Amino acid sequence: MAIYDPIRGKVIDAGSGSTVMKLLGLALAAFLMVVLLFSSVARVESGHVGVLTLFGRVTGEQLSEGIHLVNPFKVNHELSIRTQELKESASVPSSEGLVMNLDTSLIFHLNPEKASDVYQKIGPNYVNVLIEPNLRAAIREATASHTANALYSGEREMVANQIRDQLMGLLAQRGIVIESILLRDIQLPQTLKSSIEAKQQAEQEALAMNFRLQKEKQEAERKRIEAAGIRDFQQIVAQGISPQLLEWKGIEATETLAKSPNAKVVVIGSGKNGLPIILGQ
Secondary structure (H helix, E strand, O other), X not given: OEEEEOOOOEEEEOOOHHHHHHHHHHHHHHHHHHHHHHHOEEEEOOOEEEEEEEOOEEEEEEEOOEEEEOOOOEEEEEEEOOOEEEEEEEEEEOOOOOEEEEEEEEEEEEOHHHHHHHHHHOOOOHHHHHHHHHHHHHHHHHXXXXXXXXXXXXXXXXXXXXXXXXXXXXXXXXXXXXXXXXXXXXXXXXXXXXXXXXXXXXXXXXXXXXXXXXXXXXHHHHHHHHHHHHHHHHHHHHHOOOHHHHHHHHHHHHHHHHOOOOOEEEEOOOOHHHOOEEEEO
C-alpha cells in the first residue's frame, strides 16, 4: 500500500507495519513541535504586565508589553497597570452622628514592580479583595472626625487628603499606587441642608450690612473733613476783611460801574459809610 509522506514530500510504500509506525511517529513529533513552539510565545497587551507561573507556583518573573519567548510549561497571567477609577457611594456618619450620602472616586494604578507579589498574595481580583474594603473604612473614619456642616461647606479637600493619606499608608506597601481621591457629591438630610443654607445666607447678609455701615462711616468722615475745611477757610477769610478794605472795594466797584456805557445816576456821598449810590435809569 502506497502512502504519501508530507514530511518527505513523496509517496512511499507502506506495505510493512514498521514503516507505518515510523510515519505516525514522525507526524506526532511534528505536531508536538508545533504545539511547543506556540506555547513558548507569550504576548502581553499594552498597558499590562505579565506574571509567569510554573505548575501553579509564581516564579517571580514579569513580562513587559510585547512578544516574549518563555518556557512552554509556564503560564502567563496579565495584570493591568493602567490608571483605574473605583467609584464608591456609601452612607457615612459625621462627628455628630448624622448620616450623609457620600459619592467618592479613587484614582489608582498597580505598581508594575510588585505585580508578582499582588498576584501571589492577593490575586487578580485585588480591587474587590483589598482596595474597596479599605476605601470604605477610610471614608467612614475620615467623615466621623468632621461635622456635617464642615463637610458640606469648606472642608472637603481636608477630608479627601485624610482619606488619601490613610490609603497610601495601607496600600502602597501592597503594590497599589494611590493617585488621588475625589469627593464627587455630599448629600445631607434635607432639614440640615436647609438650616446650613439659611445660616450661610444670614452670614452673607451680615457681611453686606457691615460693608454698608463701613461705607456710611467713610462718607460721614468725608463730609466732616469737608465741613472742617470750609470752616477753616471762612475763618481765614474773615480775619483778613476790615471796614477799610470793604470801603476800598466799594470805591473800586463804583468806579467800574461809572465807566460802564449803561445809563445810570451816581449820587456821591449819600450811601452808607459815605459810598456813592448808583441809580439805574
